[in-house]
Amino acid sequence: MNLESRTDITPALRIIPRDQHTISRKNISKAALRVLYRLNEAGYAAYLVGGAVRDLLLGLQPKDFDVATDATPDEVKKLFRNCRLIGRRFRLAHVVFGPEIIEVATFRGLGEEGGEGDRHIVDGRIVRDNIWGTIEEDAIRRDFRANALYYDISDFSVRDYVGGMQDLEDRVLRLIGDPVTRYREDPVRMLRAARLAAKLDMRIDAAAMAPFESIGPLLADAAPARLFDESLKMFLSGNGLKSFRMLEQCGLLKFLFPVTARALKRGDEALRSLVEHGLANTDARIAEGKSVTPAFLFAVLLWGEVRDVAHHWIARGQDSNEAWARAAAQVVGEQCQRVAIPRRFTFTMEEIWSLQPRFEQIQRKRVFRLMTHPRFRAAFDFLLLRADESPAMRELGQWWAHAQQLPQEVLAAALPAGGGGSASDHMPAPVASKASRPRRRRRRPGDKPGSM
Numbered sequence: 001m002n003l004e005s006r007t008d009i010t011p012a013l014r015i016i017p018r019d020q021h022t023i024s025r026k027n028i029s030k031a032a033l034r035v036l037y038r039l040n041e042a043g044y045a046a047y048l049v050g051g052a053v054r055d056l057l058l059g060l061q062p063k064d065f066d067v068a069t070d071a072t073p074d075e076v077k078k079l080f081r082n083c084r085l086i087g088r089r090f091r092l093a094h095v096v097f098g099p100e101i102i103e104v105a106t107f108r109g110l111g112e113e114g115g116e117g118d119r120h121i122v123d124g125r126i127v128r129d130n131i132w133g134t135i136e137e138d139a140i141r142r143d144f145r146a147n148a149l150y151y152d153i154s155d156f157s158v159r160d161y162v163g164g165m166q167d168l169e170d171r172v173l174r175l176i177g178d179p180v181t182r183y184r185e186d187p188v189r190m191l192r193a194a195r196l197a198a199k200l201d202m203r204i205d206a207a208a209m210a211p212f213e214s215i216g217p218l219l220a221d222a223a224p225a226r227l228f229d230e231s232l233k234m235f236l237s238g239n240g241l242k243s244f245r246m247l248e249q250c251g252l253l254k255f256l257f258p259v260t261a262r263a264l265k266r267g268d269e270a271l272r273s274l275v276e277h278g279l280a281n282t283d284a285r286i287a288e289g290k291s292v293t294p295a296f297l298f299a300v301l302l303w304g305e306v307r308d309v310a311h312h313w314i315a316r317g318q319d320s321n322e323a324w325a326r327a328a329a330q331v332v333g334e335q336c337q338r339v340a341i342p343r344r345f346t347f348t349m350e351e352i353w354s355l356q357p358r359f360e361q362i363q364r365k366r367v368f369r370l371m372t373h374p375r376f377r378a379a380f381d382f383l384l385l386r387a388d389e390s391p392a393m394r395e396l397g398q399w400w401a402h403a404q405q406l407p408q409e410v411l412a413a414a415l416p417a418g419g420g421g422s423a424s425d426h427m428p429a430p431v432a433s434k435a436s437r438p439r440r441r442r443r444r445p446g447d448k449p450g451s452m
């Protein structure tokens with residue numbers, strides 16, 4: 001970050017007193033309030049800041065509460081027994097209250113590199129930023145104007161240095177400063193724009209959107225582990241479908257998920273529908289408080305390409321198992337260069353994919369073997385999503401749904417011991433009479449319904 005990029009920004013403070021805004025302490029977590037009061041009593045400035053203030057003003061429940069102060073991390077640590085200092089790139093204090101962590105950050109300054117403090121910039125990118133500053137400086141180094149509002153615990157007012165209140169009213173995300181410079185400093189800000197626009201139902205200002213195409217390729221240099229975290233925030237926070245559509249609409253999908261963008265571009269509407277259904281199901285599960293796993297999500301996002309590559313190898317005479325394994329390795333390998341999906345998840349993804357062809361083998365032994373596979377549930381949920389691919393897939397999904405409802409002996413009797421045939425050839429008649437009412441397959445512990 002250099003001062004040059006900020007000559008267009010003159011922070012102009014507007015104070016919105018308590019009776020002119022909607023933030024109530026009722027909606028702020030007890031833990032955050034304790035941190036704010038404690039800092040304030042010790043003579044430091046203490047503000048709630050960032051997404052929490054923004055969300056509260058929009059009438060949403062914040063997912064975390066961040067605090068900004070003029071106390072240094074060491075000074076914060078002295079005030080709280082339950083405090084640990086973290087981070088190298090950004091030194092921060094975490095004050096821990098059971099499961100809740102309040103992040104306390106010292107105001108960051110705009111000091112020049114080489115001056116006092118610890119800021120490190122490589123090719124215009126901020127790689128370390130530990131220069132303390134004033135609240136005005138802290139405000140203008142934030143990304144969006146709507147993210148630079150401060151709730152002052154000393155008088156319950158909101159401090160607006162860069163016009164964030166206006167943007168919340170207009171429901172628009174505007175960057176602070178020159179967009180190209182701000183994205184060069186940190187290309188992940190582009191993804192944040194898309195994610196926040198989706199989550200908050202706000203639009204992205206035209207000036208903030210314009211550089212996406214030219215600066216987007218810089219996302220290739222962002223740390224893949226950070227892009228994994230950012231992907232989870234986009235897709236596993238309850239707004240996955242909206243985030244996905246926003247990424248595509250903004251032209252950013254191809255930089256983050258080149259594999260997905262490529263498969264979608266081949267023009268398969270069924271694939272788009274499958275991906276969108278997968279994301280919508282995930283959102284619904286989150287809304288119901290059910291568990292979700294990144295493995296299923298990424299299995300959905302990468303499926304189109306894996307399937308097509310596997311079919312390509314099979315058409316060239318390769319053995320089916322080998323073709324699927326090879327396709328999975330190739331596609332996962334390419335995607336992980338961008339987004340570092342941890343091994344424990346890619347392993348599950350590969351299992352979900354490789355079980356798909358096995359659903360088409362309707363023979364007694366194979367059916368029962370597949371049903372007891374530890375990944376059966378996730379693979380079956382995945383099969384149900386594939387109903388979008390073709391009527392035959394839909395029928396296959398229905399067959400397996402029905403098969404799981406049947407008493408084992410009825411199912412076994414209906415299945416051929418060997419040989420082939422389509423699912424419908426071997427579908428036992430639905431059991432209607434009371435005496436033999438379908439028995440639900442007993443769930444194993446840890447086998448979450450509809451989950452992965």
Ligand code: ATP
Pocket residue numbers: 049050051052063064066141142143144147148186188189233
């Ligand atoms: P969420 O709803 O996901 O928590 P958020 O805006 O609170 O959204 P955080 O990652 O929690 O996102 O960041 C907290 C605040 O820190 C932001 O509101 C913003 O002011 C600042 N911030 C976060 N990331 C960046 C960034 N890459 N560049 C500049 N400022 C940032």
Ligand code: MG
Pocket residue numbers: 050051052064065066
């Ligand atoms: Mg936040």
